[in-house]
Amino acid sequence: MLLIAASCSKKNDPQIDSAKFVRIYDTNKFDASYSPIDVKQTPDSGYLILANRRLPDPNFFNGTYLLKVDKLGAFVSELEVPDDKVAPIGPLLEASGKYYFFSMAPGNYQTQLSEVATDGTITKTLPVGGSYPSAAFNDAGNFVLLRYDNVAKQSVVSLVNPQGSTSKSVSFTIGEGNGVEEKFISHFTRTGRQFPFQVGKTSAGKYFFNGFYKYTFSLVFTDLVNKDPLGVAQGQQADGGFSQLLPLEGSRYAAARFNFGDNYLLPSVTVNENGISSIVNLGGNNLPELVQNAPVKILSLKVNEKDIVLYSSNTKSKQIALFGYDKTTGTFLGSHYLGFSNPFEIASATPTTDGGLAVCGITYVAGKFSRICLFKLSKADLSNSFK
Amino acid sequence: MRKCYLFILVLLLSSAVLAQEKRPPIPFNTSRKKANANQFIEQQWWLGFKAGINWAKASPIKRYTILTPINYDASLVDKQYDSFKEIGFQTTIEITYYYHGFYFSLQPSYINSIFTYSNQLKWVNSANANESLTQTYSQSQKVEYADFPFFVKYDITGRNLRPFVQLGMFYSVLLNAQKSVTVSSTDVASGGTNQIDSQPLITGAKDTFGNYWGFTGGAGATYQMGNVRLTFEANYRQSLVNIVNAKNRFSNDRLSGIGDAQDDLNLKNIVVSAGVLFPMRYLSTSFKSNDRN
Numbered sequence: 302m303l304l305i306a307a308s309c310s311k312k313n314d315p316q317i318d319s320a321k322f323v324r325i326y327d328t329n330k331f332d333a334s335y336s337p338i339d340v341k342q343t344p345d346s347g348y349l350i351l352a353n354r355r356l357p358d359p360n361f362f363n364g365t366y367l368l369k370v371d372k373l374g375a376f377v378s379e380l381e382v383p384d385d386k387v388a389p390i391g392p393l394l395e396a397s398g399k400y401y402f403f404s405m406a407p408g409n410y411q412t413q414l415s416e417v418a419t420d421g422t423i424t425k426t427l428p429v430g431g432s433y434p435s436a437a438f439n440d441a442g443n444f445v446l447l448r449y450d451n452v453a454k455q456s457v458v459s460l461v462n463p464q465g466s467t468s469k470s471v472s473f474t475i476g477e478g479n480g481v482e483e484k485f486i487s488h489f490t491r492t493g494r495q496f497p498f499q500v501g502k503t504s505a506g507k508y509f510f511n512g513f514y515k516y517t518f519s520l521v522f523t524d525l526v527n528k529d530p531l532g533v534a535q536g537q538q539a540d541g542g543f544s545q546l547l548p549l550e551g552s553r554y555a556a557a558r559f560n561f562g563d564n565y566l567l568p569s570v571t572v573n574e575n576g577i578s579s580i581v582n583l584g585g586n587n588l589p590e591l592v593q594n595a596p597v598k599i600l601s602l603k604v605n606e607k608d609i610v611l612y613s614s615n616t617k618s619k620q621i622a623l624f625g626y627d628k629t630t631g632t633f634l635g636s637h638y639l640g641f642s643n644p645f646e647i648a649s650a651t652p653t654t655d656g657g658l659a660v661c662g663i664t665y666v667a668g669k670f671s672r673i674c675l676f677k678l679s680k681a682d683l684s685n686s687f688k
Numbered sequence: 689m690r691k692c693y694l695f696i697l698v699l700l701l702s703s704a705v706l707a708q709e710k711r712p713p714i715p716f717n718t719s720r721k722k723a724n725a726n727q728f729i730e731q732q733w734w735l736g737f738k739a740g741i742n743w744a745k746a747s748p749i750k751r752y753t754i755l756t757p758i759n760y761d762a763s764l765v766d767k768q769y770d771s772f773k774e775i776g777f778q779t780t781i782e783i784t785y786y787y788h789g790f791y792f793s794l795q796p797s798y799i800n801s802i803f804t805y806s807n808q809l810k811w812v813n814s815a816n817a818n819e820s821l822t823q824t825y826s827q828s829q830k831v832e833y834a835d836f837p838f839f840v841k842y843d844i845t846g847r848n849l850r851p852f853v854q855l856g857m858f859y860s861v862l863l864n865a866q867k868s869v870t871v872s873s874t875d876v877a878s879g880g881t882n883q884i885d886s887q888p889l890i891t892g893a894k895d896t897f898g899n900y901w902g903f904t905g906g907a908g909a910t911y912q913m914g915n916v917r918l919t920f921e922a923n924y925r926q927s928l929v930n931i932v933n934a935k936n937r938f939s940n941d942r943l944s945g946i947g948d949a950q951d952d953l954n955l956k957n958i959v960v961s962a963g964v965l966f967p968m969r970y971l972s973t974s975f976k977s978n979d980r981n
Binding site: 326327331332 | 820821941942946
């Protein structure tokens with residue numbers, strides 16, 4: 302009888318362990334501080350995380366940190382990137398089995414492109430030129446880069462290939478004077494407001510950037526040829542604008558906007574890509590539970606055989622909130638909250654090959670220590686939350 | 689897994705049924721009335737009620753952690769499980785069939801067990817060793833089960849005082865689970881020594897556990913008092929499978945938020961019970977239940 306009993310014992314199921322987990326990556330260094338930027342699932346089903354790390358004084362900028370974990374979230378390796386690569390930006394850009402990220406050289410603020418292997422090691426770093434990289438986008442293996450030219454005081458959109466060569470570039474003035482530049486500098490030194498810079502490409506093939514143009518945080522459309530924008534959706538100087546956009550089809554977007562601290566989610570909104578328009582007039586679902594000027598990430602994924610857009614953001618109760626909407630109709634499907642007790646903040650989310658979702662963020666262990674956390678939600682979790 | 693449970697249940701039941709099927713032959717030179725009496729008192733049904741206390745200990749089968757060390761040994765965040773520290777309680781209905789010296793006993797119970805564990809985390813400022821933070825997480829886990837043990841019991845000797853040994857298997861159905869977490873911190877990084885003891889975080893944890901089964905065995909004694917028996921016994925019981933619901937290990941945001949993920953566990957109990965047993969069959973009003981068995 303006992304033999305039969307033993308043979309029927311519950312066994313550990315690796316699929317269960319990899320489908321759902323929560324990890325907080327801790328170091329016993331009292332003064333260490335990490336702030337993740339992006340997470341990507343690697344071909345070995347593990348995860349590669351790009352993060353900021355605090356550099357000791359008198360560094361003005363954050364350093365770079367890479368963390369590799371396995372499919373169960375267990376620690377594999379870390380790389381405290383030398384401080385010649387500061388202020389890294391996401392996302393991790395995948396091309397030909399390698400990952401890339403832009404960062405800045407601390408002395409001359411010049412942009413550089415680093416190539417990362419799937420094991421989290423940097424295999425090469427290439428100079429790109431131009432200062433203050435602000436946002437990047439993967440355009441089918443080439444990279445669209447938004448940066449700030451602190452000499453000409455311009456927002457610059459460029460097309461960069463994985464070899465670091467720039468093929469197209471167009472610049473747009475941020476306005477005269479130092480008012481807007483101060484905002485850039487406080488953003489890069491992380492001493493002030495973190496602006497939701499973004500660059501991307503519409504479904505019709507136009508490029509856009511979400512950044513400063515003529516004193517105002519605006520959504521600017523460009524063909525990377527004309528010096529004048531194709532269209533501008535204006536915010537309210539630095540107090541209003543888009544927090545994040547995901548092109549859907551035509552001129553329809555899933556978007557989020559901020560306005561004097563308030564946050565609005567617009568799961569299906571038509572944006573005027575030609576001429577001048579105002580972001581303030583776009584309305585949207587006001588979510589008072591989100592922190593002021595909340596960072597928002599928007600993903601497109603399939604749940605229950607249905608295409609949804611998934612918003613992730615930070616709540617005033619220090620949780621990470623996920624809101625799901627029907628991609629076609631914009632109908633609200635459900636929400637899911639992550640974290641409790643200690644504060645949690647969103648950095649990035651990515652769909653996983655098993656139909657689940659990996660959500661990377663910051664938590665403050667013991668309320669003090671800024672550490673990287675990784676939530677892995679199973680396919681069933683998503684199905685239950687976003688019906 | 690369900691097929692296994694069913695198979696074991698069928699085996700248990702069939703063994704009980706087979707035990708009842710064996711009928712001793714009536715001796716050749718015995719009168720029919722006496723033979724009937726012998727046959728009658730060689731079998732007996734007992735119904736009883738018992739209650740008592742238990743101590744529990746959880747042993748990790750496989751360890752899980754939310755706090756994942758990068759630059760220090762992972763074993764430093766392992767949970768340290770206490771041995772049989774907290775007291776739980778149980779109540780039992782005993783239904784026993786006696787046949788030729790052996791007792792076959794079904795003893796459905798309510799059992800409430802508490803096991804405890806803790807882990808400690810420490811951060812030290814490498815530039816100033818006097819700056820440090822130490823946190824101790826003390827966790828008390830209460831689990832409640834409807835227990836269905838089946839025992840085979842044997843009286844060793846005696847008439848009025850009868851020591852016995854018993855061995856059996858059980859299946860436990862989860863009724864409820866609750867966890868209490870207390871965090872105490874010693875912070876010497878704020879200009880002095882700051883001792884902080886949090887209020888316990890109490891949260892339901894039923895989803896993180898599941899039904900399980902195992903073996904049980906022990907010893908005790910019954911004492912004949914009139915027509916009833918007083919019983920006192922001590923048993924050891926141990927799960928033979930993981931008691932944790934692996935699918936829900938990380939589903940409780942309250943626990944995940946403070947860095948607690950339930951290890952895969954075996955649960956062990958030392959169970960002490962006392963009670964009274966009543967015979968269910970009588971030959972006559974003068975019949976004493978210990979006349980033969």
